Each structure stands twice: as structure tokens, then as C-alpha cells.
Amino acid sequence: MTKHIFVTGGVVSSLGKGLTSAAIGLILERRGFRVSMQKLDPYINVDPGTMSPFQHGEVYVLDDGAETDLDLGHYERFTHAYLTGDANFTTGKIYQAVVRKERRGDYLGATVQVIPHITDAIKEAIEAGVSHEDVDVAITEIGGTVGDIESLPFLEAIRQFALERPPEDCIFVHITLLPYLRFSGEMKTKPTQQSVGKLREIGIQPHVLVCRTEQPMTEKMASKISLFCNVRREAVIEERDVDFSIYQVPTDLVAAGFDRILCEHLKLPTDGDTDLSDWHAMLARIKRIDKSCEIAVVGKYIELHDAYKSIYESLDHAGIANDVKVRLRKVKAEDLIDRGTAVLEGANGVLVPGGFGERGMDGKIEAIRWARENGVPFFGICLGLQCAVIEFARNVLALEDAHSIEHSPHTQNPVIHLMPSQEGISDMGGTMRLGAYHCRIDPGTLAAQLYGADSISERHRHRYEVNNDYRDRLVAAGMATSGIHPELDLVEIVELPDHPFFIGVQFHPEFKSKPLQPHPIFKGFVAAAVKNAENSNDLVPQETRA
Numbered sequence: 059m060t061k062h063i064f065v066t067g068g069v070v071s072s073l074g075k076g077l078t079s080a081a082i083g084l085i086l087e088r089r090g091f092r093v094s095m096q097k098l099d100p101y102i103n104v105d106p107g108t109m110s111p112f113q114h115g116e117v118y119v120l121d122d123g124a125e126t127d128l129d130l131g132h133y134e135r136f137t138h139a140y141l142t143g144d145a146n147f148t149t150g151k152i153y154q155a156v157v158r159k160e161r162r163g164d165y166l167g168a169t170v171q172v173i174p175h176i177t178d179a180i181k182e183a184i185e186a187g188v189s190h191e192d193v194d195v196a197i198t199e200i201g202g203t204v205g206d207i208e209s210l211p212f213l214e215a216i217r218q219f220a221l222e223r224p225p226e227d228c229i230f231v232h233i234t235l236l237p238y239l240r241f242s243g244e245m246k247t248k249p250t251q252q253s254v255g256k257l258r259e260i261g262i263q264p265h266v267l268v269c270r271t272e273q274p275m276t277e278k279m280a281s282k283i284s285l286f287c288n289v290r291r292e293a294v295i296e297e298r299d300v301d302f303s304i305y306q307v308p309t310d311l312v313a314a315g316f317d318r319i320l321c322e323h324l325k326l327p328t329d330g331d332t333d334l335s336d337w338h339a340m341l342a343r344i345k346r347i348d349k350s351c352e353i354a355v356v357g358k359y360i361e362l363h364d365a366y367k368s369i370y371e372s373l374d375h376a377g378i379a380n381d382v383k384v385r386l387r388k389v390k391a392e393d394l395i396d397r398g399t400a401v402l403e404g405a406n407g408v409l410v411p412g413g414f415g416e417r418g419m420d421g422k423i424e425a426i427r428w429a430r431e432n433g434v435p436f437f438g439i440c441l442g443l444q445c446a447v448i449e450f451a452r453n454v455l456a457l458e459d460a461h462s463i464e465h466s467p468h469t470q471n472p473v474i475h476l477m478p479s480q481e482g483i484s485d486m487g488g489t490m491r492l493g494a495y496h497c498r499i500d501p502g503t504l505a506a507q508l509y510g511a512d513s514i515s516e517r518h519r520h521r522y523e524v525n526n527d528y529r530d531r532l533v534a535a536g537m538a539t540s541g542i543h544p545e546l547d548l549v550e551i552v553e554l555p556d557h558p559f560f561i562g563v564q565f566h567p568e569f570k571s572k573p574l575q576p577h578p579i580f581k582g583f584v585a586a587a588v589k590n591a592e593n594s595n596d597l598v599p600q601e602t603r604a
């Protein structure tokens with residue numbers, strides 16, 4: 059018998075609903091419950107795979123190859139929930155399923171309508187999101203903001219879903235904002251009242267209000283919100299902006315009694331504690347950090363933090379493991395062409411993330427040349443590996459026009475080319491090499507040393523590959539291909555054994571790093587950056603929080 063938690067958001071977007079949902083998952087796991095996590099997104103794209111990272115942030119990829127919303131990254135970083143494509147539904151995916159059924163004639167002549175056909179499909183999606191039979195609590199986050207036209211079918215569906223079950227099986231958690239007006243020195247409750255009013259119009263009475271605030275919420279305010287929003291006083295919870303780490307969110311919520319409220323409402327056993335001792339230890343460790351190093355991230359979507367969300371988080375995890383604060387220098391790839399490598403001076407490591415399209419390619423290649431020639435730690439991810447191979451082919455093998463056929467279809471030296479299985483594909487959505495693939499690692503290499511294993515599995519999202527026709531030449535000139543996908547003989551990892559730390563990977567390791575289990579490549583990369591900073595005497599003191 060699975061219990062359900064529905065998380066909605068009000069007043070404005072970007073309240074950290076994903077983070078709060080993930081924190082709820084963690085809290086419940088730490089009380090011994092098995093959780094599943096799910097996101098319902100009201101936009102019409104079937105999945106975010108075709109969306110620009112500028113629009114919607116990074117596309118988060120799961121083991122099964124599903125291209126999903128970046129909030130699923132929070133879920134995986136905070137919990138052990140097993141996520142598949144069923145953990146993320148969009149309006150497009152729901153309608154696609156309903157329209158397919160209609161074309162097959164499955165509705166037996168009925169007029170197909172939002173209620174009940176779309177709402178039924180949404181309820182089925184919620185059931186499908188419960189990943190195992192023995193899940194105790196399923197957490198479903200509804201994307202968007204209450205009041206949006208697109209969210210309505212989803213809200214209607216969760217209303218019906220709860221109505222069809224005993225009251226103790228479902229709980230509605232609404233995350234809202236208490237804006238602070240600096241000129242009058244007050245926090246305001248009206249937007250929250252209106253947002254809850256909107257929910258009640260639809261027939262949903264939230265049981266818990268998580269109030270995002272900048273300033274402490276006074277008792278008077280909490281009582282007022284309780285009265286006007288018809289929510290019990292103890293279920294009006296403050297979630298104040300964290301002062302130094304997002305990993306405070308779960309510990310703050312427990313301190314506010316959120317775990318107890320959830321368990322009481324859902325009639326889950328309330329004996330025992332929420333054991334977050336390792337999280338508290340991690341927070342204490344973060345507070346003691348007294349030095350920092352700087353990593354230059356050279357990319358195309360630098361202006362939007364969410365575009366490289368998992369990479370920044372992974373660097374953060376690796377920093378904690380190395381007891382340093384990782385300062386990010388976000389470098390727009392084109393700046394390397396306009397302003398030269400001066401934009402990299404002083405960086406202790408260079409990371410080139412994944413990407414698509416021609417823009418910024420030359421800048422990324424130039425950044426890699428700088429890191430290679432100056433012995434600065436380098437880490438290339440997906441397109442970052444491809445650029446590293448192009449750079450090496452051009453500047454070491456002297457193949458001047460070496461390129462990827464993604465960017466230069468007629469180059470004489472296509473060192474990165476299309477896999478035969480990708481030729482002739484015209485649909486863009488969901489057709490790349492996606493999800494978990496096995497990789498065999500050569501003993502004695504940097505990769506083997508970092509992973510401490512000779513066989514690994516990592517997630518992919520790409521169409522192009524290292525061209526095996528060039529492999530012998532690359533290796534002869536000093537570039538090792540230390541990781542191979544044996545079944546298709548594809549290069550997965552390259553490295554330069556003569557360099558302090560130079561590694562490129564065709565997969566996306568950033569999707570498998572967790573705060574308490576940093577990814578081994580990120581951890582090694584930051585360790586190398588620390589060494590670089592020590593050698594050049596620029597390990598910068600960092601003010602401690604202790």
C-alpha cells in the first residue's frame with residue numbers, strides 16, 4: 059500500500075521545488091521508508107530532449123536512456139529511488155499516449171476529452187511512477203506554478219487520485235513564497251493566500267505549506283497564514299534561504315518538524331528518528347573548508363547555471379571530498395577566440411562539458427590546447443572528449459582540417475564521425491545513443507586508477523563517436539584510449555599519460571555523482587586542480603564557516 063505525496067508550487071517559479079521534493083525523499087528514506095520520485099511537467103514537448111539548454115537547463119539522462127527534467131538529478135543525488143522514464147511525464151507524453159489509443163480505436167467510439175481521458179492517463183502515469191511493489195511513499199512533483207493553464211489537467215488528476223483513496227493515503231504539499239518588502243521591512247502573505255485560493259478553487263486543500271522566505275517567519279505570520287489558508291498551524295513550515303549549502307535543506311526541514319507532520323498525516327509509524335547524521339557531518343566538513351581552487355568551465359551555455367547543473371553539482375561534491383571550495387570560472391567558449399587564452403590564466407583546471415552545434419567549437423579546442431601544453435588538469439565530457447581528439451589530431455598529428463562531421467560534414471579528416479547505426483536517422487527526439495553502456499578499462503591507466511575497477515557503466519547522450527580509422531595514429535602519438543565499449547568497439551575514454559591529468563570521456567559522469575558519493579573522475583580532477591594550485595602557489599584561502 060503506497061502512500062502518495064503531491065508537491066505543487068505557487069506564486070513564482072524557481073522556488074526550489076525539485077530540491078524540496080528531493081529533500082522530502084531523503085528524509086523519508088532516513089526514517090526507513092522506501093520511496094519513489096516522479097516529476098509531471100506541463101509543457102508539450104514529449105520530453106526535454108529537443109529543448110535548448112538555454113530554455114530549460116540541462117537534459118538529465120537516466121540509465122534506461124530516458125531524457126528527463128533536471129529535477130530528476132536532485133532526486134538521484136538525494137535519494138536511492140530507482141528512476142526510469144516513468145519518473146517523468148509531460149503533457150506531450152500523456153497526449154501522445156492518448157492520441158495513439160484513439161487512433162487504434164481503443165476508446166470504442168467515445169468522444170475523447172481532457173476529463174476523463176487525459177486525467178485518467180495522468181493517474182495511470184502516477185501509478186506507473188511507483189517503481190517497485192514495495193514502495194512505501196511515492197513523491198510526485200507537479201512542474202509549473204499553480205494558476206498556469208497547462209497545469210490544470212495535472213491538478214485535476216491529482217485531486218481525483220486523492221479522492222479515490224482513503225484520506226491518509228495522500229498528502230498535498232504546497233511550496234510558496236513569502237516575499238520580503240525591503241522598503242517596508244515586511245514579509246507578505248497575500249500571494250500565498252491567493253495561490254492557496256487557486257488550489258482550493260480546483261478542489262485541492264493543501265495539508266502542508268512550505269514557505270520559502272528570506273527572513274525568519276514570525277509566529278504571527280505563521281498563524282495568519284494558517285487561518286487564511288485553512289492549514290494547521292504546525293503544518294505551516296518555514297524554508298528559509300540556505301546560507302552556505304543546499305545540503306542544509308533536508309536538515310532544516312527536519313528541524314522544522316516536517317518529517318513528523320508527513321508521517322502523522324500519512325499514518326506512517328512515527329517512532330524512531332530521521333537519521334541524517336552523515337549529512338550533518340558533511341555540513342560540518344563544508345563549514346571547515348578553508349581553501350579554494352578555481353576550475354574554468356568552457357562552454358556554450360555559460361550564462362545559464364542550470365544548463366550545466368549536474369556538472370556544477372559534481373564539482374561541488376568533489377570539492378567537499380577534497381576539502382576545498384571549487385570556485386567556478388564560467389568561460390564562454392567564443393571568448394577564447396575573441397580575447398585569447400588570457401581568459402584561462404590562473405585557472406587550476408579546465409572542464410569542457412557536452413554540447414551540440416558549431417558555435418564555440420574553436421574556443422573549446424583552443425582551451426584544450428592551452429591545458430594540454432601548460433600541464434593544466436583537463437576533463438572533457440562528451441563533446442569535450444570529441445574536442446580533445448580534434449585538438450590532438452590538429453596540433454599533434456598535424457591534420458589541420460581534423461574535425462567532427464557534426465560540424466564539418468566534408469572534412470578530409472573526420473576524426474569524429476557518425477556511428478553507422480545513426481546514419482539516415484531524421485527524427486531528433488530520443489534517437490541518440492542514450493543511457494547506460496558498459497565500458498572496459500585498460501589496467502594501469504588513469505581511468506583504472508580513478509575508478510579502481512576494470513569494468514564500469516556510465517550514461518550516454520550523443521550521436522557521434524571517435525573514428526576508429528584514426529585510433530592507431532592517435533595512440534602512436536601519445537593519446538591513450540583507456541576505456542572501450544567492447545561490444546561495438548567504441549572509444550569511451552581517452553587520456554594523455556604524459557600529462558599531470560588529462561582525461562576525456564564520451565559519457566556523462568555528472569549524472570552519477572552524489573554529495574556523499576562523489577564521482578571518481580570529478581574527485582580526481584579536483585584533486586589534480588588542488589595540486590596545480592599548490593604548485594603555482596595560488597591555493598586561495600577561503601573564509602571558513604565554522
Ligand code: GLN
Binds near residue numbers: 412442
Ligand atoms: N554533439 C555531440 C554528439 O552528438 C556531443 C553530444 C554531447 O556532448 N552530449 O555526439
